[in-house]
Amino acid sequence: MGTKNRKDRITRRGFLELSSAVLATTGLLGDANAAEGVPAHRDTTNTPKPDSALMTGKIALEEHFVLPESADTSYAIRDLPTPELRQKVLDVGSGRIAEMDRGGVGICILSHVAAGVQAIPNISQAIALSRRVNDYLAEHIAKYSKRLKGFAALPLQDPEAASHELVRCIKELGFCGALVNGFSQIGEADSAVFYDLPQYRQFWATVQDLEVPLYLHPRAPLTTRQQAYEGYPWLAGSPWGFAVETSIHALRLMASGLFDEYPKLKVILGHLGEGLPFGIWRVDHRISRGSGSPKAKLPMRHYLHENFYITTSGNFRTQALTDVILEVGADRVLYSVDYPFEDMAEAAAWFDQAAISEPDHIKIAYSNAQKLFHL
Ligand code: GRE
Ligand code: ZN
Secondary structure (H helix, E strand, C coil): CHHHHHHHHCCHHHHHHHHHHHHHHCCCCCCHHHHCCCCCCEECCCCCCHHHCEECCEEEEEEEECCHHHCCCCCCCCCCCCHHHHHHHHCCCHHHHHHHHHCCEEEEEEEECCCHHHHCCCHHHHHHHHHHHHHHHHHHHHHHCCCEEECECCCCCCHHHHHHHHHHHHHCCCCCCEEEECCECCCCCCCCECCCCHHHHHHHHHHHHHCCCEEEECCCCCHHHCHHHCCCHHHHCCCCHHHHHHHHHHHHHHHCCHHHHCCCCCEEECHHHCCHHHHHHHHHHHHHCCCCCCCCCCCHHHHHHHHEEEECCCCCCHHHHHHHHHHHCHHHEECCCCCCCCCHHHHHHHHCCCCCCHHHHHHHHHHHHHHHHCC
16 A cells, blocks of 8 residues: 555655645545636736735635624623724624635625524524524625625524524525534523434424535533633633534534434534544544444444535644545535634635645635535
8 A cells, every 4th residue: 555655654844745645646636627617716916926826716604793782792702802803793894805805715604603592591582683693694795795695593492493594594595504603502501402412303304405504613611511621711712612512512413323314414614623534533443442332323434524514714724634635535625714713814824825736725715615505
């Protein structure tokens, strides 16, 4: 096995030079024909230095706004720490478009900030808020319909209401799918309900029937359930807890047999897969050695490959991106920023120059998203 031996010999320093060759020999390099007919996307007209060329026309899908009346509530993100960030997340207009231009992003699919509707224990309030969020989003993106699209916020406190709201958002508001901020608090603040549970099967049936993806976005664990973070409460949020919460939620969905029942479901994970591409082999390995008995028929990695898409949001690291491409293939990786928590220009400065093949760059930047969302 030449490929294996060669990979084993790669040193950290040599890795970037060799990564394209490794992708080619492992069959993960994109088909060069995929690039045919695609317009030139490196806009060099205003940029004398070739290495500062901005790749334009990217599509980004973990990009957040906040409902004005929610900006100062506990169910909007607790850390809107600066006035600039607050102003950026409120802007669903020209300021946001200017930021997209700075980062070479042609289209953003917008979603409400975490934890949003998921953090409203009162069921009728959760239903009302999701309608308000979705109507507000539809009204604002209509003014920039070529640049801004929407993901539905869903009141998963009531699975049937969530199904109805998703249908309304797709069929009446023209949204691209849904973005859900992790588990829902239901009835009381100290509750965390995950969507592998039986009461959500009908909801998932609706998602599959509509043929739209569901973005499983992070939220932090409840403060009452942060024992391991004691003394380091900030670790429970975006630096680490986000990935822990979301990867466990995704593993619960896989292990429950959900994707055996609904094999066409499409779930999107951000932040280069919340650690799962790196860890999934060991999960299956330990299961195969008797540590665990999932209800699912197949190894977890099968579902990660077949039912998940992974975005680059807030994880601008070529070593990690290369691992994701090697694990799930470039056809399942999509560009994203995580604006305004991340910077459009910084994300582009990394991605546009990342040492991956040209066909993979095109797939991840926009062509995978064009296919997935029929854009
Ligand atoms: C996110 O939406 O992913 C996010 C937040 C808050 C801080 C960082 C972050 O909602 O990535
Ligand atoms: Zn986000």
